[in-house]
Amino acid sequence: MSVTPINVNDDVLKATKTYRQQRRHVVALYLLALFVMTVLFGWLLSEQYKQEIEAAESRITARANVVNEWAKGVFAQSGQALFGLAELLALQGMPNSDNDQALKRSLENLTLYMPMVDEITVLSAEGRALASGRGNRKPDADISESAFFNAFKQAGQKELITPLYWSDIDQRYYLYHGRRLETSTGEFAGVAISSIVPEVFADALEQMSVYDGESIALVDPGLKFIARYPIPEEPFSIGSQIDSPETTEWLARGESTWSINFDSPIDGRKRLFRILRVGEYPMLAVVGIDLNELLSAWRQRALILTLVMAVIALLGAWGARHYLNRLALAHQLRQRIEEREQARAEAQIAAAAFQTHLGILITDPRGTILKVNETFSRITGYSEAEIVGNNPRMFSSGLQNAAFYRRLWKRVIKTGNWEGEIWNQRKSGELFPEWLTISAVYDVAGTLTHYVATMSDISERKAAEQEIHQLAFYDTLTGLANRRLFMDRIDTALKELQRHQRCGALLFIDIDNFKQINDTLGHYAGDQVLQRVARRMGQMLRDTDTLARLGSDEFAVLIEGVDSNHAQTNRLVERIAHKLLAALNEPIGLAEESIMVTGNIGIAIMASNEYGVDDYLQQVDMALFQAKSNGRHGVCFFDPSMQAALLAHVKLEADLIQAQASQQWQLYYQPQVDQHGRITGVEALLRWHHPERGMVSPGDFIPLLESNELINDVGEWVLEDACYQLARWAQHPRLSELTISVNISPLQFRDEQFLARVEGVFARTQAPLQQLKLEVTESLFVEARDDARDKMLALKARGVRFSLDDFGTGYSSLAYLAQLPLDQLKIDQSFVQQVLESQANAAIVESTIALAESLNLEVIAEGVETKAQQAWLLAHDCHASQGYLFGRPVTAEAIERLITGD
Numbered sequence: 001m002s003v004t005p006i007n008v009n010d011d012v013l014k015a016t017k018t019y020r021q022q023r024r025h026v027v028a029l030y031l032l033a034l035f036v037m038t039v040l041f042g043w044l045l046s047e048q049y050k051q052e053i054e055a056a057e058s059r060i061t062a063r064a065n066v067v068n069e070w071a072k073g074v075f076a077q078s079g080q081a082l083f084g085l086a087e088l089l090a091l092q093g094m095p096n097s098d099n100d101q102a103l104k105r106s107l108e109n110l111t112l113y114m115p116m117v118d119e120i121t122v123l124s125a126e127g128r129a130l131a132s133g134r135g136n137r138k139p140d141a142d143i144s145e146s147a148f149f150n151a152f153k154q155a156g157q158k159e160l161i162t163p164l165y166w167s168d169i170d171q172r173y174y175l176y177h178g179r180r181l182e183t184s185t186g187e188f189a190g191v192a193i194s195s196i197v198p199e200v201f202a203d204a205l206e207q208m209s210v211y212d213g214e215s216i217a218l219v220d221p222g223l224k225f226i227a228r229y230p231i232p233e234e235p236f237s238i239g240s241q242i243d244s245p246e247t248t249e250w251l252a253r254g255e256s257t258w259s260i261n262f263d264s265p266i267d268g269r270k271r272l273f274r275i276l277r278v279g280e281y282p283m284l285a286v287v288g289i290d291l292n293e294l295l296s297a298w299r300q301r302a303l304i305l306t307l308v309m310a311v312i313a314l315l316g317a318w319g320a321r322h323y324l325n326r327l328a329l330a331h332q333l334r335q336r337i338e339e340r341e342q343a344r345a346e347a348q349i350a351a352a353a354f355q356t357h358l359g360i361l362i363t364d365p366r367g368t369i370l371k372v373n374e375t376f377s378r379i380t381g382y383s384e385a386e387i388v389g390n391n392p393r394m395f396s397s398g399l400q401n402a403a404f405y406r407r408l409w410k411r412v413i414k415t416g417n418w419e420g421e422i423w424n425q426r427k428s429g430e431l432f433p434e435w436l437t438i439s440a441v442y443d444v445a446g447t448l449t450h451y452v453a454t455m456s457d458i459s460e461r462k463a464a465e466q467e468i469h470q471l472a473f474y475d476t477l478t479g480l481a482n483r484r485l486f487m488d489r490i491d492t493a494l495k496e497l498q499r500h501q502r503c504g505a506l507l508f509i510d511i512d513n514f515k516q517i518n519d520t521l522g523h524y525a526g527d528q529v530l531q532r533v534a535r536r537m538g539q540m541l542r543d544t545d546t547l548a549r550l551g552s553d554e555f556a557v558l559i560e561g562v563d564s565n566h567a568q569t570n571r572l573v574e575r576i577a578h579k580l581l582a583a584l585n586e587p588i589g590l591a592e593e594s595i596m597v598t599g600n601i602g603i604a605i606m607a608s609n610e611y612g613v614d615d616y617l618q619q620v621d622m623a624l625f626q627a628k629s630n631g632r633h634g635v636c637f638f639d640p641s642m643q644a645a646l647l648a649h650v651k652l653e654a655d656l657i658q659a660q661a662s663q664q665w666q667l668y669y670q671p672q673v674d675q676h677g678r679i680t681g682v683e684a685l686l687r688w689h690h691p692e693r694g695m696v697s698p699g700d701f702i703p704l705l706e707s708n709e710l711i712n713d714v715g716e717w718v719l720e721d722a723c724y725q726l727a728r729w730a731q732h733p734r735l736s737e738l739t740i741s742v743n744i745s746p747l748q749f750r751d752e753q754f755l756a757r758v759e760g761v762f763a764r765t766q767a768p769l770q771q772l773k774l775e776v777t778e779s780l781f782v783e784a785r786d787d788a789r790d791k792m793l794a795l796k797a798r799g800v801r802f803s804l805d806d807f808g809t810g811y812s813s814l815a816y817l818a819q820l821p822l823d824q825l826k827i828d829q830s831f832v833q834q835v836l837e838s839q840a841n842a843a844i845v846e847s848t849i850a851l852a853e854s855l856n857l858e859v860i861a862e863g864v865e866t867k868a869q870q871a872w873l874l875a876h877d878c879h880a881s882q883g884y885l886f887g888r889p890v891t892a893e894a895i896e897r898l899i900t901g902d
């Protein structure tokens with residue numbers, strides 16, 4: 001089934017995000033439009049307001065100017081009349097009581113022509129009224145002391161107008177306009193005063209056409225009310241004091257015009273005022289306009305605009321809301337589509353998931369199987385029809401007990417799921433491991449609806465794990481534990497032993513000459529030998545013991561918790577070790593031949609707390625080394641003295657390397673005699689002059705030389721020194737017949753470079769090779785026999801002879817003797833020295849002599865110490881001998897002296 005990948009969740013999220021963004025954009029756009037519209041309307045209204053105010057200002061300014069001019073005209077008219085009067089009186093001179101009638105008439109006439117002037121009076125220089133324009137009114141006022149009158153006495157003061165002035169006589173207010181009268185010579189002659197009635201201003205203002213809300217007022221500089229239109233209601237009448245601190249302040253500033261906006265102190269209405277000083281006269285023209293009335297049209301427009309704006313805002317809000325609704329609807333629609341897509345995708349996924357490589361089984365809450373997938377059928381081998389309706393118990397392997405299942409279900413009920421490894425049974429009856437997950441499924445109300453189990457067949461994985469484990473911890477050839485596992489087991493065993501105060505044992509088993517077996521019989525045979533040996537040893541051990549293969553031919557055994565008694569443990573382990581050796585010694589039948597293997601066992605008893613794994617490994621190693629060194633194919637327990645011996649061994653090894661470097665070697669020669677006791681030859685025996693130890697015997701260091709391959713170099717030196725000796729003796733008539741037997745170690749002989757090295761020695765020394773005998777041991781022929789034979793033949797061709805040393809101690813396989821190019825058998829001294837005491841030894845020696853005779857080989861007995869031994873040997877036809885009886889190993893010079901008698 002192919003499934004189109006749908007990333008539904010991502011789409012839904014993206015769509016929701018876009019929707020929210022769009023919604024935010026619409027709201028932001030609407031608010032922006034609202035803001036712009038508000039700013040625009042606000043600006044429009046403020047502009048109109050400004051225009052209204054500016055228009056009103058220019059209107060009231062113009063009106064104030066008109067009033068100003070008009071008021072000035074009133075005073076100018078009065079001023080002209082007074083001027084004419086003053087001119088007249090200057091010409092005619094001031095009247096007296098006799099001639100004042102003409103002046104009175106003139107004054108009456110003047111008054112008649114100036115309706116705003118109530119009376120014109122002429123005062124004498126003393127302030128006494130000389131004549132008045134009001135008919136026969138008696139001049140009764142004396143104002144000589146008044147500031148107004150006295151001001152005219154100043155020559156420069158021509159004309160002066162008072163603010164509103166209360167006339168006690170007339171009980172009314174006047175504005176007195178005075179003019180200085182002068183004589184023809186210019187001296188102060190008196191004052192002509194015209195009394196201007198303030199009402200005239202009110203009448204004049206009344207004549208003016210004013211706009212609605214407009215007011216025109218005249219006040220004197222002391223803010224006393226003179227006139228106003230519209231006429232104010234009580235208590236404002238001429239002379240009333242107007243309370244306007246702002247105006248008082250302005251007056252103090254001395255400015256001539258002022259526009260201000262405040263509540264009128266007269267009618268309390270908020271007005272825009274234009275205030276002008278009326279020329280130099282003591283009067284202010286105040287034109288005001290009622291702001292309420294002025295702005296009523298503007299307010300109306302503002303109201304309309306606001307309404308329009310509100311309507312637009314509402315319409316916009318409605319449109320935006322409508323759009324948002326549409327968006328929401330579209331979003332919901334898209335969401336629903338996407339949810340449907342999601343559901344479809346989930347269904348697809350569920351279907352795909354159901355067809356997975358995992359086996360799936362679905363049950364109802366009672367455990368009745370409702371459905372399984374193909375994988376489940378394939379794993380179990382049951383078809384769906386065979387499974388559905390059953391209980392999963394049908395797969396039970398029986399390997400898990402009821403308690404296991406109880407725990408499993410307890411966990412499922414508690415936590416909702418369980419997972420783990422379980423063994424089940426296929427239809428075929430085969431048991432198999434599976435990894436099982438059980439999940440409880442609940443509906444939204446929390447009611448258990450199903451159980452879903454998924455499982456995977458882990459038998460292959462298990463097998464692979466097992467294989468990995470096997471490879472990691474077991475030896476592939478023998479199936480035994482490998483070094484890693486063995487070390488692990490020792491570690492664990494040691495802890496156990498220490499905890500339970502018991503003893504255990506470590507055994508290292510080394511198979512002798514396995515390398516030779518491998519080289520001569522091939523690796524396949526070698527492998528077979530190892531497998532057989534492993535099997536046999538395994539049969540000798542208990543299940544609790546661990547048998548391991550640590551290296552090619554190294555085996556080890558761990559014996560755990562044997563006993564708490566050390567001696568008891570020793571005995572038991574020794575018995576086991578001998579059983580193992582005996583098992584090893586059984587002949588092993590291979591395809592073509594049967595071979596014998598031998599081995600050595602080193603044992604360390606593990607008991608105390610003071611040693612760790614490494615210590616015990618070291619101990620068992622030493623014990624094995626000791627067992628091998630003993631050379632008896634036996635068993636050796638570790639004892640502390642070994643450690644010292646090993647150290648000594650290590651020291652000796654270092655000294656040997658030094659010995660070779662500084663040529664601390666010397667050859668001693670031991671005589672070999674014939675039946676007459678005549679020296680026919682010598683055996684070259686190596687001696688080591690150790691700077692501290694003195695003369696060291698080869699028995700102590702030859703095995704060490706062999707173990708680190710120094711034997712090749714030392715052996716070459718021995719051969720070379722012996723050959724030089726031969727070459728020297730060849731020059732001596734009484735020594736030229738002497739042979740020299742040189743010991744050749746099997747390891748030296750087997751070395752690939754052996755022939756080349758020997759040829760080099762021959763070439764360098766030019767020794768008479770027919771006088772040279774190489775002593776080889778039987779062990780040389782245990783393996784690579786053909787190779788040894790070939791080398792012998794090659795040397796034989798050069799005239800070299802061969803003697804078989806230590807005969808009778810080794811393998812003694814007679815069959816090969818005939819095939820080898822030998823010249824002499826050398827009877828080992830162990831037989832010779834017991835020849836008189838042991839019949840068995842005597843029999844061996846006898847048969848060796850007979851064998852040599854039958855093979856046409858010479859025979860020589862070594863280790864002859866007594867005449868009796870010599871006699872016995874001679875009686876049994878062994879004519880050649882070597883031993884202390886004839887001479888100990890000595891220097892070449894000593895041999896020469898012995899023979900030549902010099």
Ligand SMILES: Nc1nc2c(ncn2[C@@H]2O[C@@H]3COP(=O)(O)O[C@H]4[C@@H](O)[C@H](n5cnc6c(=O)[nH]c(N)nc65)O[C@@H]4COP(=O)(O)O[C@H]3[C@H]2O)c(=O)[nH]1
Pocket residue numbers: 670684685686697698699702715718742743744745775805806829862863864865882883884885889
């Ligand atoms: N008890 C007793 N011993 C007697 C008597 N006659 C001789 N011997 C000793 O027996 C050993 C004879 O040498 P081997 O069997 O070849 O045994 C030799 C030989 O296997 C080895 N060896 C000595 N020199 C060399 C050498 O140059 N090369 C090699 N590869 N091995 C050598 O060391 C072994 C021991 O040599 P040595 O200590 O020199 O010991 C010599 C000699 O001193 C006797 O009547 N009684």
